[in-house]
Amino acid sequence: MMQKRLWLMGLGTALALQPAAAQTKKAPTPKPKTVVATKPAATGAKLVETVVRKPGALTIPYSKYVLPNGLTVIVTEDHSDPLVHVDVTYHVGSAREQIGKSGFAHFFEHMMFQGSDHVGDQQHFKLVTAAGGTLNGSTNQDRTNYYETVPSNQVETAMWLEADRMGFLLDAVSQKKFEIQRSTVKNERGQNYDNRPYGLASEYVAKTLYPYGHPYSWLTIGYLKDLDASNVNDLKNFFLRWYGPNNATLTVGGDVKTADVIKYAEKYFGPIKRGPPCKANTCPRPC
Numbered sequence: 001m002m003q004k005r006l007w008l009m010g011l012g013t014a015l016a017l018q019p020a021a022a023q024t025k026k027a028p029t030p031k032p033k034t035v036v037a038t039k040p041a042a043t044g045a046k047l048v049e050t051v052v053r054k055p056g057a058l059t060i061p062y063s064k065y066v067l068p069n070g071l072t073v074i075v076t077e078d079h080s081d082p083l084v085h086v087d088v089t090y091h092v093g094s095a096r097e098q099i100g101k102s103g104f105a106h107f108f109e110h111m112m113f114q115g116s117d118h119v120g121d122q123q124h125f126k127l128v129t130a131a132g133g134t135l136n137g138s139t140n141q142d143r144t145n146y147y148e149t150v151p152s153n154q155v156e157t158a159m160w161l162e163a164d165r166m167g168f169l170l171d172a173v174s175q176k177k178f179e180i181q182r183s184t185v186k187n188e189r190g191q192n193y194d195n196r197p198y199g200l201a202s203e204y205v206a207k208t209l210y211p212y213g214h215p216y217s218w219l220t221i222g223y224l225k226d227l228d229a230s231n232v233n234d235l236k237n238f239f240l241r242w243y244g245p246n247n248a249t250l251t252v253g254g255d256v257k258t259a260d261v262i263k264y265a266e267k268y269f270g271p272i273k274r275g276p277p278c279k280a281n282t283c284p285r286p287c
């Protein structure tokens, strides 16, 4: 990623929104992300680990919680500057892709910046930068992350923005946005690989180093023919498969109180329904 163009769409998006309640529409073929609950899900965070500072040791103290929907929440307080960093890491990268569908994890990263139900197209950029923050996302073979650094009094906004695209993305994905971002990704491939001297070296090395079918044998950017063959439902299925809270870790570090962060996590992420279970990746052995 990084598309920095900001559309001046105004700051009309109401921040006092209802907590996320999970995706409502599903792609035609995939399994539903969750079973519809008959009563509100419990949202209380459970403390599972505490690391404290030790004299003479380089330690980052933190508290680790798990929400009932499986979301891991890590909070580390550092009051040296009035800033906070919010990161959501999804445990999916190009190594989770299937043969013939390469490039999806990275392509999907682009779509996460194109708005969700309560955040207009490009408004994620607008809201964070207007608050004095910076943001980006990145994808590698094993994970995709999204992050913002904002003034610490904006932590609730940053967490709400992340929760909205985790819980309310699918309805906002359109064919038009899909086509725009597919063109962007193909251009990114051209700029960084196909049209750059020695740009294809890493692709050749990966293809040669790993056996056929090994999830590290293709690059995160994917192959053009796979990107061309993809459709919007493939992307929706990818989201439904891998973007559940039980396959994600929310990390908040900076000038915050742990209790406040947990309160916002429970409020905004807590009602998002759990996705399918995610097993560890298996790789073919070299012959």
Ligand SMILES: [Zn+2]
Binding pocket: 001, 002, 106, 110, 185, 188
């Ligand atoms: Zn990109």
